[in-house]
Amino acid sequence: RLSCQNSVEVQPIIDSTNSELMRRIQQGEALDSGQVLVAEMQQAGRGRRGRVWQSPFGANLYYSYYWRLDDGLQAAMGVSIAVGLAVYDAIEALYGLSVELKWPNDIYLNGRKLAGVLVELEGQVEGPCHLVIGIGINLQMPENASKGIDQPWTDLASHTHSLDKNVLVAQLTHSLAQRLSLYEKSGLTAMVEQWNKVNAFANEMVTLSTGMRTWRGICEGIDPQGGIVLRQDGELKSYYGGEISLRKD
Ligand code: ATP
Structure with missing residues (x-):
């Protein structure tokens, strides 16, 4: 109960x-x-x-x-x-x-x-x-x-x-x-x-945007600090910040 x-x-x-x-x-x-x-x-x-x-x-x-x-x-x-x-x-x-x-x-x-x-x-x-x-x-x-x-x-x-x-x-x-x-x-x-394991966009192509800038890549999940990791041209890169918006391509 x-x-x-x-x-x-x-x-x-x-x-x-x-x-x-x-x-x-x-x-x-x-x-x-x-x-x-x-x-x-x-x-x-x-x-x-x-x-x-x-x-x-x-x-x-x-x-x-x-x-x-x-x-x-x-x-x-x-x-x-x-x-x-x-x-x-x-x-x-x-x-x-x-x-x-x-x-x-x-x-x-x-x-x-x-x-x-x-x-x-x-x-x-x-x-x-x-x-x-x-x-x-x-x-x-x-x-x-x-x-x-x-x-x-x-x-x-x-x-x-x-x-x-x-x-x-x-x-x-x-x-x-x-x-x-x-x-x-x-x-x-x-x-x-x-x-x-419950990442809605795992292995999908996504776009991150701040309104000013955008980044595209494959969504690999989060890193140990909670940043989102994208695979871009074969390299992994983490992004942080509460103002970033993520959309599936
Ligand atoms: P995204 O727009 O990519 O989902 P976000 O995290 O910035 O990113 P939120 O700030 O969490 O979005 O929520 C605002 C958005 O959610 C609105 O622009 C609208 O599209 C949607 N929304 C607003 N009210 C509801 C609701 N009651 N149920 C589901 N979606 C809603």
Whole structure:
């Protein structure tokens, strides 16, 4: 049986669960590691690089998890990898479905986007670092609510009948706590191989782009620091950075 001892706050309507936790941190409020904020609807759900996360009222999950790392920003680099695996664990444990992970932090099911992750940080290079880990998972996308999504998407209700949002919140919180503690103890050591097994674009030709520059190559997986490795003209090269977007050619 799963028990969730973390504090889970539920708000009906909010701009963005990540924005709310970031505001609290910036105002100096003391948050507890493992604290969770969930909303029924987001009026300004965010993805990376100013993109919108469609967040209609309904069954979908809009979730943020707070975690404090004592080792500064340096240690935060691989967090997206650990978080992707936590989402993988939760969905596998509850529904027996195996999602695929797209670097750095998207979750696909049968080649369609099921969930998004947005990790935001507040801290110095040295000293404590506050992490806000936002996760949006499509449970049952209401009719007509998907108009703003410009890529193939899916929801859990299309793949399983036994959906219970409370159970998902408890399982996700549990999986995140496990993965993040492991990450704090031993970094990505134990996770690189696991991540590479569920890499959505393994051995595919892909393009990385920052908006300013692009790089093409065969996607080999992640390196020990969580960077993405491309094979380009026979040579392996790693790329890092939260602002890089990866697309299959
Ligand atoms: P990419 O666009 O390559 O997936 P990204 O990581 O930058 O990269 P995110 O920031 O995670 O994308 O999410 C924003 C994008 O996800 C939007 O541009 C839109 O295409 C898509 N999207 C928005 N809302 C949803 C949703 N509820 N379900 C699935 N996809 C969504």
